[in-house]
Amino acid sequence: MKENTSKIQTAKEDPESVLKLKEVQQQIDEIKSRIESLSKATPENKLSMIVFSGDLDKVLASFIIATGAVAMAMQVVMFFTFWGTSVLRDKNKQAGGKDLMGKMFGAMLPKGACSVKLSKMNMAGMGTKMMKSLMKKKNVASLEQMIEMAGELGVQIYVCEMTMDLMGFKREEMIDYPNISFCGVATFLEEAMKSKVQLFI
16 A cells, blocks of 8 residues: 555656646646537527518418427527518507608508418419418418417517618507517527527518
């Protein structure tokens, strides 16, 4: 035992051994820092989606994907911009204080999920009515029901403030949705950078 103890003490006192121990410790510290940086860089289990389109089929697909992702235990963020923004207007709400361009956009664009049309085969509205009728017969949830479901599941909706300002939309004319916020593109990009999946619809 005494011989073994003296050998260990000699190894500790040996400058080369001390230097090697320091090198090993440095390598361990470097590995730890790399692991930490990798863990920070690893994307979160999140879906970030830009909803640019205001067409019934595309917006419906957006909410089907969003609710499906939540069912798979993913966090979901949807960023509504340009034509997609009109989907979130409430048909029963009115907003005053609009300029001429704002009134024109408000009149020309769909007001709410019930007013959006198909991107193809709309046929002056006949195609949209046929699709809605078929969805009802097949027990497929309507767009209004999908939006309500998304709210219940905790899907976060961001509305582009620039689009709101450009088209003259007001916050008070938007739907009552539990997880809705108004922000710029930078806020959404921060979410997207941390997301495992990014989509543009």
